[in-house]
Amino acid sequence: MHCNKDSRILPGMKPTTDPQRSLATRLQASVQARGQRWTEQRQLIADVLAASDGHATGAELVERVRAADLSATPSTVYRTLDLLEELGFASHHHGVDGRETYHLEEVLAHGHLYCQGCGAEVELDATAAKPILAAIERATGYAADLDHLSLQGRCPSCRAAAAR
Amino acid sequence: MHCNKDSRILPGMKPTTDPQRSLATRLQASVQARGQRWTEQRQLIADVLAASDGHATGAELVERVRAADLSATPSTVYRTLDLLEELGFASHHHGVDGRETYHLEEVLAHGHLYCQGCGAEVELDATAAKPILAAIERATGYAADLDHLSLQGRCPSCRAAAAR
DNA sequence: TAGTCTATCGCAATGCATTGCAATAAGGAT
């Protein structure tokens, strides 16, 4: 997803989550349902993303894909990642340095917290995030997207150190 | 601030906020206190940032600075922005597209909310953010940095439209 | 004033992400 202001998430767009069918099968079905094609490269990119299990930057994914297929180019990788994201199978958020970090939706939706003091990075699962999302909704009316929740602050131990 | 994981905010680093002295004077004092120099270009860049009053991307600032001084280069602009940030006079966050957005600390600390449905972008002032920050602290122990609070989600009207 | 030290600047190169365009390949229809 080039992620500018023109990009929109269509309401009600969710992958079928039938655990019986493999991820690859569901991906293929989703893509073909849109009149698009499921190619070897797309399979490879999805595999690499799945193997990266969690968090990989765009550049890392490009590198890993190219390691497996020299003919793959960055544009194809990024375009495929956009496609996976449009279909709801993957998502990305911008890390502290503004670079993209992708993960599969298979991994439970989660936010990210970065400590400006020690650099620690922790994840935030749905349960922990729930009260936060509730507070955001109360204060603003917005239903925040957990996957894009990327926060910075100071972790407990750095706060303690600073207060000393 | 190149904003990678090596960058750290030192505790207790806050600009003097004596409203008597002009921003330029305080900047100059802060910079020189570190054995560094207050140059014409730095003054210009600070002026441009102040005139942009709130939100300008790095590229926009570069463009405006170059409009006033052809000899200025992107590297100087970004390095100066980093310096202003280190001194606590400015800060940046990454917008939805991952690009940098800078503002002076003069502007009250505030977060940003982007709607994935309609693209609306609203600001979040300290008061509105307070319960959110409190929820984050309760859930995680982190003291989140309001200026870096950059959230995405769905605004009330888009939520209503989706629920239809 | 002359000399030294070092902060700053411009330049050029690099990395990451994106996009337009032309060539290709896949799939469906006849």
Added chain:
DNA sequence: ATCCTTATTGCAATGCATTGCGATAGACTA
């Protein structure tokens, strides 16, 4: 099997941000 339509791909170019390096210029000392 052949043709036609259109999705996909690779390439090259672009934009934004960053960094190393050499040249410059400012500040301070003697």
